[in-house]
Amino acid sequence: MEVVASAPGKVLIAGGYLVLERPNAGLVLSTTARFYAVVRPLRDSLPADSWTWAWTDVKVTSPQLSRVATYKLSLNKTTLQLTSSRQVAHPLLLHFRESTNPFVEQAIQFSVAAAKATIIDKERKDVVDKLLLQGLNITIIGHNDFYSYRKQIEARGLPLTPEVLLSLPPFSSITFNSEVANGTMTGEKCKPEVAKTGLGSSAAMTTSVVAALLHYLGAVNLSCSGQSSGDNASGRELDLVHAIAQSAHCLAQGKIGSGFDVSAAVYGSQRYVRFSPEILSSAQAIGGTVLPDVVSDVLTQRWDHENKQFSLPPLMTLVSRQASMSILLFPKWQSNHFTGSHQPP
Template sequence: MEVVASAPGKVLMTGGYLILERPNAGIVLSTNARFYAIVKPIHEEVKPETWAWAWADIKLTSPQLSRESMYKLSLKHLMLQCVSSSESRNPFVENAIQYCAAAGRSKLDKNKKDALEKLLLQGLDITILGCNDFYSYRNQIEARGLPLTPESLAALPPFTSITFNAEESNGGNCKPEVAKTGLGSSAAMTTAVVAALLHYFGVVNLSTLSEDSHQQNKDSMDLDIVHMIAQSAHCIAQGKVGSGFDVSSAVYGSQHYIRFSPEVLSAAQAAVKGMPLEDVIGNILNEKWDHERTKFSLPPLMSLLLGEPGTGGSSTPSMVGAVKKWQKADPEKSNETWRKLAEANSELETQLNMLSKLAREHWDAYKCVIDGCSRLKPEKWMEGVTEPIKEAVVKTLLHARDAMVRIRYHMRQMGEAAGIPIEPESQTQLLDATMDMEGVLLAGVPGAGGFDAIFAVTLGDSSSNVTKAWSSHNVLALLVREDPQGVSLESGDPRSREITSAVSSVHIN
């Protein structure tokens, strides 16, 4: 039996910094970039003598990094020991394995517990794969002399090997750093592994997940278990309780999110201090998780575009630290800025929801306006529009733009006050130019900002013009789009599927 689960990467469109503190909300979009986890047994049969063993074999393979690690899992304490010489550990997956086994022990009845022990004794063979979109291939594209276009990215084979930064010149090996695009690879990877293991162990059943599964109680309960275990494993691996929006969107998809109280995870932190893991996970599953999420997704006929400016990444933790320091030093000014930012974030969300409503109720007029605006610069959107409904659509589009302009203004103010480049000057020029193009509704820096990435929301078919314009500014447009679906069960190894789809997309003239 083989289980394959996948979870999406994310883009935090609004709520950077504010989302760290309740009750501030953020809009997070899940994407078509997915992380996959494949779980199957190592041994076909459990040999009679293995029941006497107190250890289960676990093999973790990451083909893109050419890495394989072997572990033993103590069946008594559910603790993992690495037995291979692999220098680089993966704390996210290690925690996920331990927590999922403990969740099985905590949740399953007697018969299912015996089945779980048998599955553990057969060993776990786990493979993790991330879509190319999670990683930066900009250097390889430039090294091959190819243009900085999405077509060059699309020409890379699926699940391409990831290159590490070069060794230091003095022969010493610096910490291998993978260049990433900021889509939340650790959250998507942790969630995919947790979902695959919990389904494999029979703790949850993800095969009934429907498109709208959040409405159905049983599915939603199963997703909630995946969410609680994935949040716990991710936070403990990171060594801090983050806001959790990246794990939440990996589980449930695009959403309006308000974080959980950090105290919810005090039980998980106690585990590190030696409480039995089964009890800890039992406590976590019974905790009152008080995060809030509401379904959200971009209005119809709109596309999310992401660009990689190639100025090198920014360190989110150090930027968050600088903002917190500024909040302490100047509470009055920082509260004022945050209040205005929260208002602008909320205003943008209101306008986008209004556009979705207009699309539902007046599709023809909505479609007509979006098609028209996709070919015009924003200052011309209102020209020649006379019908009241069409006018309402254009006005809402323009209100959404105003809200984005205000968000960017307050984010820049916050960056200047905290002494960090939240929207650096180079990004400002690029974003202003992008927001001026035909068919562009919004542009901004996602998440904590910095030099990592820029995003745009485009109308109709205008995204290809933006892509070309970005390319001329040395910005690589990525292949990522919004996909509102969260965690899901897949029907087989994604590598074979990617290869068959690649073969079928080759046109022979």
């Protein structure tokens, strides 16, 4: 069995900073740029003594980063232990120890714990146990719009134009900011950072992994037959994806943010009012060390966020332009007799 789930990025068009505090609202649009998570079993068959295993294997592949990380997953505590992390040599990364992605790790841990907590039927629990014993093989890729490819284009001697950017292959390898670009003095060693465009890549990635795992393990049914998951998935199932994705994302970033990026990744474009931070206080206080208890607490909380469906007015489209290879957004008006654009001041 193989499951593919995707989640969109976001653009906050109104309510910046104000959305951090209730009851202030923000208007957020989901983007056509999406993250994709693919989940499949690591092994097709299990040995006879597999029922005695206390750990199972997890493999996470990020082709755009040329990175493969392997873990052991505790079947009791649902916590991960890194066993290896391999990455093709990159000139900017030679002096640094390869790191893992806390957003992916928390998404895996919280999703497995949530599946165990919400699936009560014995037959379905046996299915979950078998799927976990087979191991989890997870692949994650993101749309090019989430990243800046300026250095790649300059290295090829090409002009910095939208046309050149669109000519790049889908899911191209990701470039890194240099030491100087990170704000350090020349010669100082600073770990390079992925060059992003601010479309909410961590939230979209976290949500796609959570959605894929919850569906794979049978905690939700997001089957959509070619349509967006929001068209067919029940509100309860999307709410479960939202609660787990918010929890994993907040714990990974080390703070309880407004959550509008994760909400947009789950529900799409909306008028958003944040949830009360106290909902995730137990997860932050415990630090995720007792995940089954944390997840149980999260799922019993009354999530008081508001997400009312929102869309742009008719004939109005939000498009992106590249200005020095960074994302610039402006509305574009269209009619049967006129095509033009209103440039921002």
